[in-house]
Amino acid sequence: MSEPPDFVAARDHVREELVRFQRALRRAGVGVPANAGPTAARALVEVGFDDERAARAALRAVLVTDADDVATFDRQFPEFWRRLRAGLDGEPAPRRDDGPEGTLAPVGGDPAAGEEPDGADADGDGGTDPDPVTTALGAVATGTADAAERAATEAAWYSPTGDATTVGGTAGEPSSLAAAFESVGTALATLRGRRWRPGGDDRADVRRALRESVATGGTVVSVPRRSRPPTRYRALWLVDVSRSVLDTVDRSFLLATLRRARAEWSDCRVVFFDEDCRDVSTAFDEPTAAAALDALERAEREWGGGTRIGGSLASLRERDPDAVDGRTVVFVVSDGLETGDVDALEREMAWLSRRAASVLWLNPLATAPTYEPTAAGMAAARPFVDGLFAFGGPADLEELGRQLRRHGAGGRIGYEYDPRRRISNP
Numbered sequence: 001m002s003e004p005p006d007f008v009a010a011r012d013h014v015r016e017e018l019v020r021f022q023r024a025l026r027r028a029g030v031g032v033p034a035n036a037g038p039t040a041a042r043a044l045v046e047v048g049f050d051d052e053r054a055a056r057a058a059l060r061a062v063l064v065t066d067a068d069d070v071a072t073f074d075r076q077f078p079e080f081w082r083r084l085r086a087g088l089d090g091e092p093a094p095r096r097d098d099g100p101e102g103t104l105a106p107v108g109g110d111p112a113a114g115e116e117p118d119g120a121d122a123d124g125d126g127g128t129d130p131d132p133v134t135t136a137l138g139a140v141a142t143g144t145a146d147a148a149e150r151a152a153t154e155a156a157w158y159s160p161t162g163d164a165t166t167v168g169g170t171a172g173e174p175s176s177l178a179a180a181f182e183s184v185g186t187a188l189a190t191l192r193g194r195r196w197r198p199g200g201d202d203r204a205d206v207r208r209a210l211r212e213s214v215a216t217g218g219t220v221v222s223v224p225r226r227s228r229p230p231t232r233y234r235a236l237w238l239v240d241v242s243r244s245v246l247d248t249v250d251r252s253f254l255l256a257t258l259r260r261a262r263a264e265w266s267d268c269r270v271v272f273f274d275e276d277c278r279d280v281s282t283a284f285d286e287p288t289a290a291a292a293l294d295a296l297e298r299a300e301r302e303w304g305g306g307t308r309i310g311g312s313l314a315s316l317r318e319r320d321p322d323a324v325d326g327r328t329v330v331f332v333v334s335d336g337l338e339t340g341d342v343d344a345l346e347r348e349m350a351w352l353s354r355r356a357a358s359v360l361w362l363n364p365l366a367t368a369p370t371y372e373p374t375a376a377g378m379a380a381a382r383p384f385v386d387g388l389f390a391f392g393g394p395a396d397l398e399e400l401g402r403q404l405r406r407h408g409a410g411g412r413i414g415y416e417y418d419p420r421r422r423i424s425n426p
Contacts, residue, residue, distance in 0.1 A: 010087075010088060013087040014087075017080065017084045019037065021063075021080040022037060022243065023247070024076055025063060025076060028072050029069070029072065030063070030066075030069040030073060031066055031069065033065060036062055038275070039062050040059055043058040043059060043061070049088060052081055056074075056077050059073075059077070060073055177253075177256055177257065177397070178260075180397035182401075183397065183402065183405075185401075186405065187400075187401040188233050233328070233329050234268070234325070235261060235267065235268040236268075236271065236323060236324060236329070236356075237258060238330060238333070239334075240273060240309070240332075240333060240335065241272045241273070241296060241299040242337070244335055244337050245307075245333070246296075248335060248364045249333070249391065253392070253393055254333070255284075255289055255292045255293065257397070258270050258284050258292065262284040270283075271323075272296070273307070273309070273312035274308070274312070275311070276308075276311070276312060277315050279320075283295035307334065307340075309336075309338050309345050309348075309377055309381070310342070311340050311344060313348035313349070313351075314344065314348050325355060326355070328355070328357055329358045329360065329409075330358070331360050332360070332385075333364075334361070334362075335363055335364060335365050336361070336363060336365075336378025336381060338375075338377025342376050342380045349380070350384055352384065358386045358409035359386055360385070360386060362389050362396075363391060364390075364391050364392060366390040366415045367396065371390075371415070387400075387403070387409070389403075389414060389418075399418055403418075
């Protein structure tokens with residue numbers, strides 16, 4: 001039996017406002033736990049939507065882990081509650097991005113709430129609101145903010161424990177995403193795999209030489225070399241859309257990477273996962289990024305909590321076992337924070353490793369020079385991964401392609417062999 005449309009709309013509104021509230025708190029420096037989303041939703045349902053004081057107490061207990069953050073929570077809560085109630089009363093808040101300092105955008109045109117009346121721009125210049133697709137992809141900075149402020153806003157990343165911290169990326173010359181993708185695509189097309197080792201492509205082909213010598217009376221005129229034909233590979237992107245990842249990764253880079261993969265690789269699928277998994281491949285085939293952004297935001301609203309990597313992989317195996325075969329190169333984009341059963345993660349990663357041609361893990365946290373894969377989930381998955389790489393920008397994809405071309409999937413590859421990391425840690 002399908003759910004009534006009014007119920008579905010109300011549920012989605014509550015989820016979206018909770019996600020916005022958590023994002024605003026994190027931007028304001030509050031250490032919101034990475035898996036607080038589902039717990040906050042359950043707490044709000046438990047206390048109901050009529051008693052503001054009870055809702056405030058319930059959400060404060062779930063979202064605030066440091067007493068020093070209570071004041072920030074109390075300042076943010078009234079606007080969140082007003083937005084929540086407005087939507088439940090039939091006046092949903094417009095889709096607007098919140099300010100870089102973490103405050104929620106006010107509902108409607110209430111001057112008392114700090115918003116200009118309809119027809120006026122917030123900065124008084126009469127302009128229009130920013131493109132929601134563009135601004136929602138990354139950190140939002142006001143037009144009057146200088147470059148340093150924008151850089152500080154965009155560097156507000158969060159650790160897997162939910163504590164606010166700034167994670168510095170590795171230095172390097174900027175490179176285009178197109179060039180980076182060409183590097184990775186070339187590497188995949190010539191991927192040796194586990195049975196081919198560096199140097200295996202350029203050995204003498206003795207059998208072919210003997211066959212050709214028949215035409216010359218048994219005299220070997222030349223010795224042909226073995227050559228590795230281009231690999232007909234499949235690509236599967238498994239993308240973690242939990243809060244800890246979405247608050248860390250550059251969303252514009254993530255979505256642009258997935259759209260280019262779908263456009264340039266003939267056999268490529270994209271699957272989002274968090275508490276479950278969902279194939280969203282077709283969302284990345286549209287001419288604009290709007291559909292991809294909608295798919296990401298829908299997953300953020302519906303899940304938006306701690307990751308069950310093992311459970312999600314189990315769902316993929318049970319529903320679509322043919323998604324992975326001996327020609328499939330699997331890219332896992334995740335910080336490796338497992339809130340489910342670590343033993344289940346190990347079992348599913350073992351299955352994935354046996355089935356796939358190669359498993360490459362792309363971790364946004366590995367862009368930090370001091371990163372080490374010590375989180376329980378990442379440590380459990382590591383033995384089943386051919387390479388663990390940083391995932392912060394085109395330069396990281398270019399480094400991935402360079403290492404694959406040079407050493408193959410079975411070689412010594414990964415973030416620890418990245419020369420930029422050695423330069424950052426002399």
